Amino acid sequence: MKVRVIGAGALGMLIAAALAEAGVQIELVTRSREQAEKLSAEGLQLVKMKKKAGMDQHKITVRPSITTAEDLESNPDQQAAPDWILLMVKQTAVTDKLAQSIAAQMKPETRLICFQNGIGHTETLSRFIPIDQIWIAVTTEGALRHHSHGVEHTGSGITWLGPMNMANDEKKLNLLEKKLQNMFQDAGFSVSLSNKITSKVWNKLLINSVINPLTAILQIPNGMLTQLPAITPLMRALFEEGVRLANKLGIELADDLWEQLLTVCERTAANQSSMLQDVRACRLTELDSITGGLLAKAQQAGIELPSHRTVYQLVRSIEQQWKKI
Structure with a gap:
């Protein structure tokens, strides 16, 4: 083969x-x-x-x-x-x-x-x-x-x-x-x-939409997200907005997806997310296909994702700093 x-x-x-x-x-x-x-x-x-x-x-x-x-x-x-x-x-x-x-x-x-x-x-x-x-x-x-x-x-x-x-x-x-x-x-x-690979794609999309931008903004490995109690409400808000969008679009998600998200953080505790790696290397991130993808679908569905909009603006601002260095 x-x-x-x-x-x-x-x-x-x-x-x-x-x-x-x-x-x-x-x-x-x-x-x-x-x-x-x-x-x-x-x-x-x-x-x-x-x-x-x-x-x-x-x-x-x-x-x-x-x-x-x-x-x-x-x-x-x-x-x-x-x-x-x-x-x-x-x-x-x-x-x-x-x-x-x-x-x-x-x-x-x-x-x-x-x-x-x-x-x-x-x-x-x-x-x-x-x-x-x-x-x-x-x-x-x-x-x-x-x-x-x-x-x-x-x-x-x-x-x-x-x-x-x-x-x-x-x-x-x-x-x-x-x-x-x-x-x-x-x-x-x-x-x-x-x-049901589309459901799997969305399961990972929602996990990535929480882990990737937050680790990129905070400059921390995946495992630190579960060690910072102050970030938990924002993680939960990002997650629940994504679930609401998926439900609106009729996409089936895993019942234990929140627990899966926390498990990913634990199992890849030392790992730097791809978005964090890109930010540290001053490379263009996959923001538009992850958070931006959710925002585009939400706009089509006529719903708002305020937490995702905020982290999108923060990561985009980090990217824009490179042009001024």
């Missing part, structure tokens, strides 16, 4: 390294040639989590095939098309141009799995790629990129996988699901298959 991982950020490197160690044929696609050259020279380094208390972390180095997005765009080879493409770039990078590039890399049997936070990217992709070939992944795995060729697994979570189009042939779908589940489980990830 050949797997192409597009995006060599923290999560992309984590998934690529773990799958490669498990024997999967991996091709890792970087945005920059500099990173590709470093990965080719030094290998992809993964600091693995401790399995038990008292155990030391240990580092592995794997050597997947490395290429750049530019090279793929200029010379898409249908004969070398992978079985699976894991799209690990940020939601803000999912443009019409990228969708067209991915479509050119796919054969009819190729499936694209989207790991993006937030909402809106699948609509862009499905304008160029048949929805029968698009799958969605929702993961709570924690990863921290140390440098261009090294990543640390900072939090063990769960990954839900499901097709965008549930009207696919059931027998064929079951076979694909089993192959995919086995591939990730062999790499050490906890995986569940879901026929």
Whole structure:
């Protein structure tokens, strides 16, 4: 089985390294040639989590095939098309141009799995790629990129996988699901298959809409949110506004979603959210696809989300400071 991982950020490197160690044929696609050259020279380094208390972390180095997005765009080879493409770039990078590039890399049997936070990217992709070939992944795995060729697994979570189009042939779908589940489980990830992947997307969206902006504003790791009693009312307000919106849109949420949110904070206590990492690196955050996505849906539904509006303005203000430095 050949797997192409597009995006060599923290999560992309984590998934690529773990799958490669498990024997999967991996091709890792970087945005920059500099990173590709470093990965080719030094290998992809993964600091693995401790399995038990008292155990030391240990580092592995794997050597997947490395290429750049530019090279793929200029010379898409249908004969070398992978079985699976894991799209690990940020939601803000999912443009019409990228969708067209991915479509050119796919054969009819190729499936694209989207790991993006937030909402809106699948609509862009499905304008160029048949929805029968698009799958969605929702993961709570924690990863921290140390440098261009090294990543640390900072939090063990769960990954839900499901097709965008549930009207696919059931027998064929079951076979694909089993192959995919086995591939990730062999790499050490906890995986569940879901026929309600939209609900899973919204479950994670509401969790991210609380954790990501608050950790970015406060400059703290995930676990600190549960250690600061003064922030709990705001966390709860953000959560309840999101639930109200989901109910308005007829989207089913987990009954224990608040408890799941707190569990994510605890299990990824040392992890820096992707939005915090972006803020510290002075990069554009995924604010528009997470908080902004909720605000756009709320506007369409005719309801107000005042707490989300406030944190949106705060994070946007942090981003705007960079232009003045």
